Amino acid sequence: xxxxxxxxxxxxxxxxxxxxxxxxxxxSAIYNLQWFRQDPGKGLTSLLLxxxxxxxxxxxxxNASLDKSSGRSxxxxxxxxxxxxxxxxxxxxxxxxxxxxxxxxxGMKLTVNP
Amino acid sequence: NAGVMQNPRHLVxxxxxxxxxxxxxxxxxxHVYWYRQLPxxxxxxxxxxxxxxxxxxxxMPKERFSAEFPKxxxxxxxxxxxxxxxSAAYFCASSLRRGIVNEKLFFGSGTQLSVL
Numbered sequence: 001x002x003x004x005x006x007x008x009x010x011x012x013x014x015x016x017x018x019x020x021x022x023x024x025x026x027x028s029a030i031y032n033l034q035w036f037r038q039d040p041g042k043g044l045t046s047l048l049l050x051x052x053x054x055x056x057x058x059x060x061x062x063n064a065s066l067d068k069s070s071g072r073s074x075x076x077x078x079x080x081x082x083x084x085x086x087x088x089x090x091x092x093x094x095x096x097x098x099x100x101x102x103x104x105x106x107g108m109k110l111t112v113n114p
Numbered sequence: 115n116a117g118v119m120q121n122p123r124h125l126v127x128x129x130x131x132x133x134x135x136x137x138x139x140x141x142x143x144x145h146v147y148w149y150r151q152l153p154x155x156x157x158x159x160x161x162x163x164x165x166x167x168x169x170x171x172x173x174m175p176k177e178r179f180s181a182e183f184p185k186x187x188x189x190x191x192x193x194x195x196x197x198x199x200x201s202a203a204y205f206c207a208s209s210l211r212r213g214i215v216n217e218k219l220f221f222g223s224g225t226q227l228s229v230l
Contacts, residue, residue: 034218036221046220099147102157
C-alpha cells in the first residue's frame with residue numbers, strides 16, 4: 001500500500017532556528033513529491049516540487065531533498081520566522097500517467113514563537 | 115489571475131439533505147481534482163475530472179457521491195442524503211496539463227461541510 005508518513009505531528013520552536021521536517025513514503029517508484037503549506041481556513045500552497053530524477057529543490061529559505069532509495073524527503077527551513085507557522089504537508093505522486101493523484105501525509109503543525 | 119475558486123466556504127446541512135460544492139478552476143486549467151480532509155486525517159484523493167469526463171473516481175465513496183465538470187461552468191461535487199460522517203473540508207485543485215512531471219497543483223480554499 002502506498003502511504004506517506006510525517007513525524008512528528010507538531011513542532012514548536014523559537015524564532016531563528018533552522019528546522020528539518022521529515023517525510024517518509026513506501027514504494028520508491030514515485031513520479032514526483034511536493035511539499036505544501038496549509039494555513040488555517042485556507043487552501044494549500046505548493047512550496048516545492050521534486051521530480052523523481054532530482055535530489056533537491058530550493059526556494060528562498062526552503063530546501064527540499066529526496067532520497068528515493070530510503071523512501072525519505074526532508075524540508076529544511078532556514079532561520080525560521082513566526083510567519084512560517086503553518087501546517088506543512090508532504091504529498092507523493094505515484095501516478096506515472098501524470099495525473100495529480102497525490103497521497104498526502106497527515107501534516108506537521110509548525111509553531112514558530114517570537 | 116484568479117486562483118481556484120470554491121463556494122460556498124461553509125455549508126451546513128441536516129442529515130438526509132443534499133450538498134452541492136462548486137469549484138471554478140484557474141483560468142485555462144482543464145484538469146480538476148477533488149480531495150477530502152476529514153478531522154485528524156490527511157487529505158484523501160476523491161476524483162479527477164477533465165471537461166465532460168471523469169478520468170479517475172477511485173477515491174469516491176460508492177454511494178451518494180457524484181462529481182461532474184461540464185463543458186461550461188464550474189465542477190460540482192454532489193453529496194446526496196448527507197450523514198454526519200460526511201462532515202469534512204472538501205478541497206478542489208486544478209492543473210494546466212497532464213503528464214508533465216513538474217506540473218504543480220493549485221488548490222482552492224476549500225468548503226467546510228458540517229452535517230447536523
